[in-house]
Amino acid sequence: MTETKEEKIYDKKISRRQMLKMTGLGAAGVAIGATGFGGVIKTFGMDFFDDDSTTTNKVNFYGQHQSGIATDVQTNIYFASLNVLVTSKQELQELFKMWTPLAVRLMNGDMIGDPTTNGMMPPKDTGEVKGLDAANLSITFGVGPSLFEKKEFGLASKKPNELKDLPHFPKDQLDAAYTGGDICIQACADDPQVAFHAVRNLVRAASGKVSLKWSQAGFNAFPVSKGKKQTPRNLFAFKDGTENPTTSNKKDMNDVVWVQSGESKGWMTGGSYLVARRIQLHLETWDRTSLKEQENTFGRHRDSGAPIGKKDEFEAMDIDRKDDNGNYVVPETSHVFLAKSVDARILRRSYSYSSGVMDATGSYDAGLLFVSFQKNPDQFIKIQNSLGRLDKMNEYITHRGSALFACFPGIQKGSYIGEALFKTL
Amino acid sequence: MTETKEEKIYDKKISRRQMLKMTGLGAAGVAIGATGFGGVIKTFGMDFFDDDSTTTNKVNFYGQHQSGIATDVQTNIYFASLNVLVTSKQELQELFKMWTPLAVRLMNGDMIGDPTTNGMMPPKDTGEVKGLDAANLSITFGVGPSLFEKKEFGLASKKPNELKDLPHFPKDQLDAAYTGGDICIQACADDPQVAFHAVRNLVRAASGKVSLKWSQAGFNAFPVSKGKKQTPRNLFAFKDGTENPTTSNKKDMNDVVWVQSGESKGWMTGGSYLVARRIQLHLETWDRTSLKEQENTFGRHRDSGAPIGKKDEFEAMDIDRKDDNGNYVVPETSHVFLAKSVDARILRRSYSYSSGVMDATGSYDAGLLFVSFQKNPDQFIKIQNSLGRLDKMNEYITHRGSALFACFPGIQKGSYIGEALFKTL
Numbered sequence A, B: 001m002t003e004t005k006e007e008k009i010y011d012k013k014i015s016r017r018q019m020l021k022m023t024g025l026g027a028a029g030v031a032i033g034a035t036g037f038g039g040v041i042k043t044f045g046m047d048f049f050d051d052d053s054t055t056t057n058k059v060n061f062y063g064q065h066q067s068g069i070a071t072d073v074q075t076n077i078y079f080a081s082l083n084v085l086v087t088s089k090q091e092l093q094e095l096f097k098m099w100t101p102l103a104v105r106l107m108n109g110d111m112i113g114d115p116t117t118n119g120m121m122p123p124k125d126t127g128e129v130k131g132l133d134a135a136n137l138s139i140t141f142g143v144g145p146s147l148f149e150k151k152e153f154g155l156a157s158k159k160p161n162e163l164k165d166l167p168h169f170p171k172d173q174l175d176a177a178y179t180g181g182d183i184c185i186q187a188c189a190d191d192p193q194v195a196f197h198a199v200r201n202l203v204r205a206a207s208g209k210v211s212l213k214w215s216q217a218g219f220n221a222f223p224v225s226k227g228k229k230q231t232p233r234n235l236f237a238f239k240d241g242t243e244n245p246t247t248s249n250k251k252d253m254n255d256v257v258w259v260q261s262g263e264s265k266g267w268m269t270g271g272s273y274l275v276a277r278r279i280q281l282h283l284e285t286w287d288r289t290s291l292k293e294q295e296n297t298f299g300r301h302r303d304s305g306a307p308i309g310k311k312d313e314f315e316a317m318d319i320d321r322k323d324d325n326g327n328y329v330v331p332e333t334s335h336v337f338l339a340k341s342v343d344a345r346i347l348r349r350s351y352s353y354s355s356g357v358m359d360a361t362g363s364y365d366a367g368l369l370f371v372s373f374q375k376n377p378d379q380f381i382k383i384q385n386s387l388g389r390l391d392k393m394n395e396y397i398t399h400r401g402s403a404l405f406a407c408f409p410g411i412q413k414g415s416y417i418g419e420a421l422f423k424t425l
């Protein structure tokens, strides 16, 4: 796409909320002289460039790790899995290069291009977030096993051993419509339109180079107590996310989430593996189940989120506790007992979805878009194997979709997404 | 379901946010003596009953009209269309009676039943909104034409002439999976989980009496300027809702939205007709279209929302304006020109949706859950007929679902939803 000089100016400088202030002018067709910033400032005044909104609800793009992993969980996700259509390594590399500045702008809450100066062209930014701030948008890019199997990219030698389709788990009923993908873009934000807009604009900018394979929108609702966000509840009404690695704890994160040097292929150092599972919750069945049974299913109390027999959500979950008769207090078939009884940890970062009605049955197409990050997919596999056999929760859920992606390490200024993958190491 | 005395107490008094304060107690299994409020107050202290949260973000259930029509548009909708399974008028009446206090509680942000005292029973409230406030939840009930065709209800004589399936419009590609229904529940709230929870709990309480036919979740993103919500943009990036009857203007509402005495069957006086259209927006095509063409499609400027050639969103839309060459300034094939060129008005109250990917094509299953209220469906039909023939926008959209519901008038304390329909008039 050719760019006028004016467009270049806009590209760098216009936050979406600032657009609110100039809409009248834009609509009236005020032409900005191609005299660089000076001209623009003269026309609009200096405050045109101040950036109040983006400094508040903004997540940084650059850093040691990608955003959307250790980032505080937002209220909304739009998760997209893409097929790659390009056919050479160079084009693939160009794709990620092209996406880099766009992701920066999106996360800054900036317009990705001038919406007003050239009416004869499609606007560069699809525009539905104009006036909205960055809404803590995070964007996380990953690549799936299938990408490395495409001979034309010559990436076979770069494929980590652990990057392969997840094994079939008992009771899986995977639908191809929600499974796999060459590339993922996980967009999370505190506004559904901002999350959707991010994916839409990235995919659009890559028109002809990628196509949408599947996508899923989701949400989290945070109770607020004393000004602090509490653990959100999933659609089974249980607090979800209580027992997670502490994202601010470097050791926790290095132990569980971030690939350390030598632990995978070199290009993955600082990255993480993303597991996505689209899990239908059979709400109708669940809602006919007694509270006691529900609590035994998870091993926690529903209201408080505390371990069974305890009071507070954050009390230690000691699964070895027994009652006077020698029975486990936290049932051996409960979700948490089983999740904890293997030596593996993961960072869960899931969202609920309510996507209408299942075709035949009239039951809700609703559930959990389970998302977890781990330095090795085996961590997930171990836990899921433990759950798969015995988990009481299996009666109430069906895994409908599945994907695994290797998420690149963070991007440094001057570099681009996935650079290490394309460099000879 | 049998109720203990304790449950009755909870039913009436416990807001969901207050539950936050007692979760520890609940989990520890504190039993409340069946001594009425006194006992409860003694156990928990008086502040247990204060209702801070619900007084702030609360919409009233009772009134001359149902909520969710003149109510300020919220950020989220969960729209459900139901099949009726009961087979007598009395059971149908009981259904609406049963729903009435539940809807009140839901809109108050209260628990609809005690979640802690009787672990041997399924909790009355599905519980996923515990800790959340009412989030301006509105609930709107309506009945579809098909309900009146069921002989067993003996309601044929109560059917208004105008309550019939909408005609087939040119280019309609309706999917049975998103069309029709005996009853609708429109739940709107400033939180997706609160909206979903409302429908889920109403449908659950009517288990065996209704089934889900279709549902659709949607959202609106509101830019905020100087502390005031602005018109939200749809996924075509145009401000949507600019030119609408003023909901606070009684005359406007009586002229356009509320059925006046004598204008329909008596039971509809104070009610309104709801049209729902699930309209796919072909974002890929739209995004390849020039700004000028986009603006000509709507007859408004994209950034400002102003009529073409004007500066401000709220300047008068004078479609008769011509330029020096005698051509219409607002194109004759534009959406607004056509919508305005017939003598009919409606109240639009739509939400965007982004529900994944269309099966075959890989294009977005995204668009507008168009919802409008009018005192007579003919108002919608007139406008849609005008749009159907010429509207430039037709190139970019496909109507995939459609339904019409007669929404009851408001409910007075002591009465119940739809009472007038069941009373002999």
Ligand code: HEM
Residues within 6 Å of the ligand: A234, A236, A238, A239, A240, A241, A242, A243, A244, A277, A279, A280, A281, A298, A300, A317, A335, A336, A339, A340, A345, A346, A348, A368, A370, A380, A383, A384, A387, A397
């Ligand atoms: C629909 C599916 C699922 C639901 C509704 C669900 C829900 C929950 C809940 C309510 C908890 C307890 C609170 C907390 O610590 O966050 C929990 C804990 C946990 N879940 Fe799940 N979960 C689901 C699927 C999975 C899957 C697929 C895995 C991994 C294979 C998993 C792994 C874990 C782990 C590791 C914990 C923490 C256990 C601990 O250390 O205490 N969950 N889950």
Ligand code: HEM
Residues within 6 Å of the ligand: B234, B236, B238, B239, B240, B241, B242, B243, B244, B277, B279, B280, B281, B298, B300, B317, B335, B336, B339, B340, B345, B346, B348, B368, B370, B380, B383, B384, B385, B387, B397
């Ligand atoms: C996907 C479908 C649609 C989209 C994206 C859309 C969008 C818009 C937009 C952007 C406006 C101008 C701003 C405003 O006044 O709110 C508008 C106006 C309007 N639309 Fe639509 N609309 C759609 C479908 C419909 C349908 C199905 C109808 C009714 C049959 C309708 C009736 C109207 C009316 C009455 C106006 C106001 C015209 C005026 O008095 O200025 N729209 N629409």
